[in-house]
Amino acid sequence: xxxxxxxxxxxxxAGVSIGVLYALMALxxxxxxxxxxxxxxxxxxxxMIGSYLQYLLVxxxxxxxxxxxxxPLSALAVFLIGTVIEPILIKPMFGAAIERKDDxxxxxxxxxxxxxxxxxxxxxxxxxxxxxSNLPTIMLGPLPQSGARFAAFVCGLAAIALFYLLLKKxxxxxxxRAAAQSRLGVQTAGVDVLRLDQAAFGIGVALAGIAxxxxxxxxxxFPTDGIVTTVKGFEIIVIGGLGSIPGALVGGILLGxxxxxxxxxxxxxYQNVYGFLLVLLILVIRPSGLFxxxxxxx
Amino acid sequence: xxxxLTGHAGALRDAAFALPVVLLLAAMPLVTGAYLLHVLTITLxxxxxxxSWNLLAGYTGQFSLAQQSFAAVGAYGSGLLIKxxxxxxxxxxxxxxxxxxxxxxxxxxxxxxxxxxxxAIATWAFAETIHIVLTAAYQITRGELGLSVPALYxxxxxxxxxxxxxxxASASLLLMHLLIRSPLGYFMxxxxxxxxxxxxxxxxxxxxKVMVFTLSSAxxxxxxxxYAHYTIVLSPQMADFGEMAKLIIMVVVGGLGSFMxxxxxxxxxxxxxxxxxxxGEWDMVIFALIVxxxxxxxxxxxxxxxxxxxxxxRPRRGTx
Numbered sequence: 001x002x003x004x005x006x007x008x009x010x011x012x013x014a015g016v017s018i019g020v021l022y023a024l025m026a027l028x029x030x031x032x033x034x035x036x037x038x039x040x041x042x043x044x045x046x047x048m049i050g051s052y053l054q055y056l057l058v059x060x061x062x063x064x065x066x067x068x069x070x071x072p073l074s075a076l077a078v079f080l081i082g083t084v085i086e087p088i089l090i091k092p093m094f095g096a097a098i099e100r101k102d103d104x105x106x107x108x109x110x111x112x113x114x115x116x117x118x119x120x121x122x123x124x125x126x127x128x129x130x131x132x133s134n135l136p137t138i139m140l141g142p143l144p145q146s147g148a149r150f151a152a153f154v155c156g157l158a159a160i161a162l163f164y165l166l167l168k169k170x171x172x173x174x175x176x177r178a179a180a181q182s183r184l185g186v187q188t189a190g191v192d193v194l195r196l197d198q199a200a201f202g203i204g205v206a207l208a209g210i211a212x213x214x215x216x217x218x219x220x221x222f223p224t225d226g227i228v229t230t231v232k233g234f235e236i237i238v239i240g241g242l243g244s245i246p247g248a249l250v251g252g253i254l255l256g257x258x259x260x261x262x263x264x265x266x267x268x269x270y271q272n273v274y275g276f277l278l279v280l281l282i283l284v285i286r287p288s289g290l291f292x293x294x295x296x297x298x
Numbered sequence: 299x300x301x302x303l304t305g306h307a308g309a310l311r312d313a314a315f316a317l318p319v320v321l322l323l324a325a326m327p328l329v330t331g332a333y334l335l336h337v338l339t340i341t342l343x344x345x346x347x348x349x350s351w352n353l354l355a356g357y358t359g360q361f362s363l364a365q366q367s368f369a370a371v372g373a374y375g376s377g378l379l380i381k382x383x384x385x386x387x388x389x390x391x392x393x394x395x396x397x398x399x400x401x402x403x404x405x406x407x408x409x410x411x412x413x414x415x416x417x418a419i420a421t422w423a424f425a426e427t428i429h430i431v432l433t434a435a436y437q438i439t440r441g442e443l444g445l446s447v448p449a450l451y452x453x454x455x456x457x458x459x460x461x462x463x464x465x466x467a468s469a470s471l472l473l474m475h476l477l478i479r480s481p482l483g484y485f486m487x488x489x490x491x492x493x494x495x496x497x498x499x500x501x502x503x504x505x506x507k508v509m510v511f512t513l514s515s516a517x518x519x520x521x522x523x524x525y526a527h528y529t530i531v532l533s534p535q536m537a538d539f540g541e542m543a544k545l546i547i548m549v550v551v552g553g554l555g556s557f558m559x560x561x562x563x564x565x566x567x568x569x570x571x572x573x574x575x576x577x578g579e580w581d582m583v584i585f586a587l588i589v590x591x592x593x594x595x596x597x598x599x600x601x602x603x604x605x606x607x608x609x610x611x612r613p614r615r616g617t618x
Contacts, residue, residue, distance in 0.1 A: 039415060092594060102361070106418075107550050108593050110543045115586035121579040227539075231426045234419045242415070269434040276427040279420065283408045 003265065010143050011264040012257060017145075017153035019256020021211050024156050025233030026240070026248040027163065028207035034180040034243045035200035036090060038105035043208050043233065044226025045116035050078050050209030051216040051225055052124065058131035064217075065134060071155065071213050078209025082202035085112070090201060091194055120223035133217035152214035159210050163203075164245055176200060180243065208233075228272055235275045239282055254278070312475065320468055327457045335456040341568040342463035343525045346470050348548045348560035350517035353474060355546075356555030357483070358510045359490030360410065364421040365518050366541035367428040372398040372519025373526035373536060374432065374439060377447035387448065391523045398519020399512050406511030410504055425539065432534035442533060450527040459528050466524055470517055475557065477513065486510055490555070540582075544571070547589055 025043065032040050057070035089108050093101050135147025167173040178186045179196050187193050211229060219225060232255055240251030255275045262274035327335055351365040376394030379385040385393065409420040433441045451458050477483055485506045488496040497503045526532055535541075544567065552563025570588070574581035 033415070039418065089590065089594070103550055103554055104593065106361070107546060108590060110546060111586045111589040111593070114540065114543055114582050115590065118579050118582035118586065122583060227426065231423055235423050238412075238416060238420050238423065270431070272430045273427055273434075276423055279423060280408060283412075283420070 006143065007264060011260050013140065013143065013145065014149070015257035015260035016253050017149055017156075017256070018260065019253035020153055020156040020160070020249070021215060021252075022229060022232040022236055022255055023248045023252025024159060024207050024211045025229050026236035026252060027160065027245065028204040028211075029233050030237055030242045030244075030248060031163075031207070032201055032204035035176060036197045037183075038090065038093070038102070039109070040201070040204065041106065041109040042113040042116060043205070044224075044230030045113050045120075046078055046082065046205035046208040047212035047226035047229055048120060048223060049081060049116065050074050050212030051221045052120065052212075053077050053209070054213035054216040055129055055131045055221045058216075064132045067131070067133065067135075067151075067217070068155075071210070074213040075159075075206050075210045078212075079202040079206035082205035083198050086198045086201040091197065094194065094197075117223055124223065126223060128220035128222045130220055131216050146218070148217040152218055155214055156211070159207065160245070160249065163207065166203075167245075172199075231272070232275055235279050238279050316468075316471075320464070323464055324461070327460060332456045335460050337569060337572050339456065339460045339463045339528065340572075341565050342460075342467045343521050343528075344545070344548060344568050345467050345560055345564045346521040347518055348545050348552075348564050349471055349474055350514045350521070351545050352549050352554065352557075352560050353477070353486075353510060353517075354514045356549065356559065357478060357490060358486040358507060359493070360507055360511065361418045362421040362511070362514075363418050363539075363542050364405070364425040364428075365514070365545055366539075367425040367537050368398040368402055368515040368518035369522030369525065369541075370428060370432065370534070370537035371401055371515075372522035373532055374445070375519070376523040377445050377526050377532050378438070380447060381445070387450065387527065391520075391527070394523035394526075395516055395519045398522065399516035402515025402519075403508065403512040406508040406515075410507040410511060422539075425537065425542065429534055429537040429539070432537055439532075439534070445532040447526050447530060447532060449530050450524070462524065463528075466520070470520065471561075474517070478557065482506065482509065544568075551589075551592070 025047065028046075029040065029043055032038070053074040054067070054070055057073060058064055058067055062070050089112060090105065093104055093108075133148035133151075135151055138145045138147055138150045165173075167176060175186060175191050175196060176199075178189070179191070179193055179200075183193050186196070208226070208230075212226060215229070232252075236248055236251035236255055239255065240247035255278060258278045259271050259274045263271040266274075323338075326338060330338070347365060347369055351362070354360045354362050354365075372394040374394075375397035376385075376387075376390040379390040379393055380387070405421070405424055409417055409424075412420060432439050435441070436443065439445055450462065478486070485496065485501050485503075488499070488501060489503050489506060493503055522536070525536075548563040548567045549560050550563070551567060552561065553559035571581065571585055574584050577584065
């Protein structure tokens with residue numbers, strides 16, 4: 001592999017832009033965890049639903065020119081699916097006296113993963129599809145960037161910014177942050193914490209859905225297309241720690257950089273392994289993760 | 299010390315309970331056809347895997363999600379040694395087990411300092427990485443094309459394999475049982491119940507966890523290596539997260555942290571999945587729906603139910 005500065009710059013841009021989408025995934029996982037106190041193992045399946053919805057809307061309704069109309073619709077649909085699923089599967093966790101809530105949540109979301117993944121295979125077949133994109137190649141200085149990738153990057157950043165504003169600037173966001181600190185606390189303040197769970201689950205899976213919809217024209221759309229991005233999301237959480245928005249963003253960009261540099265300059269079939277090596281490296285040099293000691297005790 | 303209380307009488311009662319079960323299973327080939335015997339052989343593989351995961355998740359409280367990867371490491375370890383270095387079977391299988399144990403030790407040393415949720419996430423990332431490597435390194439592992447490995451026996455009689463796996467499962471479960479009753483077993487449960495307290499009582503918790511993780515990986519590697527030479531063709535599918543999902547469902551359905559859990563949970567799950575397989579990809583949809591409905595309707599029901607039955611069988615042990 002010949003090293004050139006142009007290739008290096010190109011790779012760095014690719015790494016940063018994909019890293020933002022990984023961060024979106026990590027935010028969804030960490031957000032659901034901090035409110036509902038459970039890991040949603042079916043996160044990648046909501047990514048998959050997002051990518052299929054985007055594909056369907058673009059191919060059968062709007063055409064690739066109106067992808068930005070399809071995007072919020074896909075996200076909204078994933079949000080609604082999440083808010084429908086939560087009361088059926090997750091809410092009972094807090095009702096009856098369950099001895100081990102974690103076990104229940106794990107089994108139910110893993111069953112949900114199997115259900116959605118195989119439902120997608122049954123309905124759509126194992127084929128790899130693509131909605132296509134007619135976005136022109138964008139020139140950043142002398143460097144050409146794929147239009148769809150660049151759009152995914154910009155929209156991903158916008159989604160994170162919106163999410164941040166929602167959390168920090170609205171009453172609803174304040175209730176969510178309070179619930180993350182103490183579920184009992186918000187209940188005594190008169191907030192219906194179970195409704196909050198429902199909304200939080202919906203928003204969390206919608207973040208995954210947005211990532212899926214944005215990456216639909218970049219990668220292919222198929223029943224297990226969410227796995228790779230979800231692995232990245234989980235790796236970011238190990239790197240950065242749960243519950244921090246800047247942590248997820250920094251972790252995401254770092255991971256994106258490491259894997260695209262590794263793919264460009266070492267060997268590309270192992271692209272998805274470099275992230276895990278980064279995780280191991282961080283575990284060895286800083287067992288408590290990049291963002292503080294306390295977070296590890298979650 | 300409860301260890302003393304259950305002493306010989308406990309061991310005798312366990313033997314009295316286990317012996318008829320093993321004899322009953324040993325008599326199965328007399329009444330079943332070849333296909334059912336094959337299903338049972340595969341089920342025994344899952345019993346070992348599920349029980350090895352139960353040591354970790356059920357008894358030590360370490361919710362690892364990489365058990366299937368260690369089975370795959372045992373299988374591929376043995377298969378690759380035969381393919382590239384012409385190892386004989388009797389040497390390659392132990393090497394596969396050692397490889398799984400070694401990798402378990404290494405991973406354990408790195409991730410076991412973390413707490414529950416992080417541990418699950420880190421081991422999950424490890425498992426997916428193994429899956430990706432097995433697929434991506436197709437020049438070596440042949441990836442999705444499948445790696446051909448020699449069979450354990452030259453004849454194809456299903457009974458021979460069935461008895462091999464029955465022996466393997468019995469021996470593994472016996473060893474696990476001894477482990478649980480050993481001082482290490484008490485440390486394991488102390489860590490599960492309250493890690494901070496266990497540590498303050500002078501237990502080197504990280505060391506105990508790493509030991510259990512290594513042993514559990516070795517059991518998984520053993521099951522995987524034998525499985526490899528039974529199925530003859532290896533594919534990265536073995537390291538798929540779906541396999542882990544299956545193990546978790548088996549153990550939780552049977553009862554997490556009870557010795558009988560994996561034994562009770564594995565057969566119905568495996569047999570249900572085998573017979574649902576005729577519906578193509580819809581089999582897993584049906585299976586997942588069954589699991590969800592079961593979890594929803596018997597919420598907090600199956601596990602304590604199994605627990606109550608268990609405490610009736612073992613009235614003197616409150617801790618298991």
